[in-house]
Amino acid sequence: MKIKTKSSKIKESDYSDKLNKISKNIRKRRSVYADEFIKKEIPQKLLEEILINATWAPNHKMTEPWRFIVFKGKYLKEYGDYMAHYYKDFYNELSYEAQNEKLKYLRNYPLNAACLIGVIMVRNAKINLPEWEEIAAVSSAVQNIALTCTAHKIGSYWSTKPVAIDYVAQFGLAENEKSLGLLYLGYYPEDLKSSTKKRTPLSKKVLYLE
Numbered sequence: 001m002k003i004k005t006k007s008s009k010i011k012e013s014d015y016s017d018k019l020n021k022i023s024k025n026i027r028k029r030r031s032v033y034a035d036e037f038i039k040k041e042i043p044q045k046l047l048e049e050i051l052i053n054a055t056w057a058p059n060h061k062m063t064e065p066w067r068f069i070v071f072k073g074k075y076l077k078e079y080g081d082y083m084a085h086y087y088k089d090f091y092n093e094l095s096y097e098a099q100n101e102k103l104k105y106l107r108n109y110p111l112n113a114a115c116l117i118g119v120i121m122v123r124n125a126k127i128n129l130p131e132w133e134e135i136a137a138v139s140s141a142v143q144n145i146a147l148t149c150t151a152h153k154i155g156s157y158w159s160t161k162p163v164a165i166d167y168v169a170q171f172g173l174a175e176n177e178k179s180l181g182l183l184y185l186g187y188y189p190e191d192l193k194s195s196t197k198k199r200t201p202l203s204k205k206v207l208y209l210e
């Protein structure tokens with residue numbers, strides 16, 4: 001058996017013209033956090049495009065194991081208040097002022113998002129696939145959302161903290177449904193500093209067997 005590792009001819013972090021559109025878009029995608037967002041609405045047609053692309057994710061046996069809740073407007077404030085309430089005892093050891101600062105930060109954190117998207121996994125009652133397959137399908141849907149956002153210069157990231165999971169879970173989930181947290185979507189300034197996060201070289205991640 002021959003075991004080889006191959007190195008790509010194109011530098012892995014390269015955004016040069018050598019890369020085609022899809023590769024550029026994939027490598028340009030970065031989690032953009034809500035404190036970077038600038039207040040701007042996503043036009044409804046574009047939001048629908050983003051959500052339709054989510055539903056084109058691959059899924060085993062066509063279970064389409066997802067459902068989304070779009071939170072906009074007053075729900076951004078409601079979620080900020082929910083976070084502040086959720087974490088109210090978390091900062092007990094801080095001074096009163098420092099504690100208030102932290103809670104104020106949480107209250108304001110979602111306000112510049114264009115929307116939050118609650119991600120819900122829906123298990124199929126008749127087709128009992130392993131849960132991991134359904135999570136994998138929903139994650140592919142989430143990636144489709146993120147990549148569509150990148151292509152439209154919209155920032156996004158997936159928040160899976162207990163506070164995000166619990167917030168979504170309050171909105172009438174059935175027994176076969178599970179909250180997988182919230183996606184933040186929002187516009188960002190043109191001069192936003194790009195993320196310095198790197199990826200491990202392919203040679204450490206891929207084994208070729210030929």
Ligand SMILES: Cc1cc2nc3c(=O)[nH]c(=O)nc-3n(C[C@H](O)[C@H](O)[C@H](O)COP(=O)(O)O)c2cc1C
Pocket residue numbers: 029030031032157158159160161195197
């Ligand atoms: C399943 C999943 C859950 C995540 N949960 C969180 C989270 O709760 N909070 C957060 O700040 N980022 C979260 N992220 C974003 C990751 O931190 C981010 O993708 C990672 O640092 C790589 O950075 P990049 O997305 O900019 O490439 C999550 C990402 C994934 C795929």
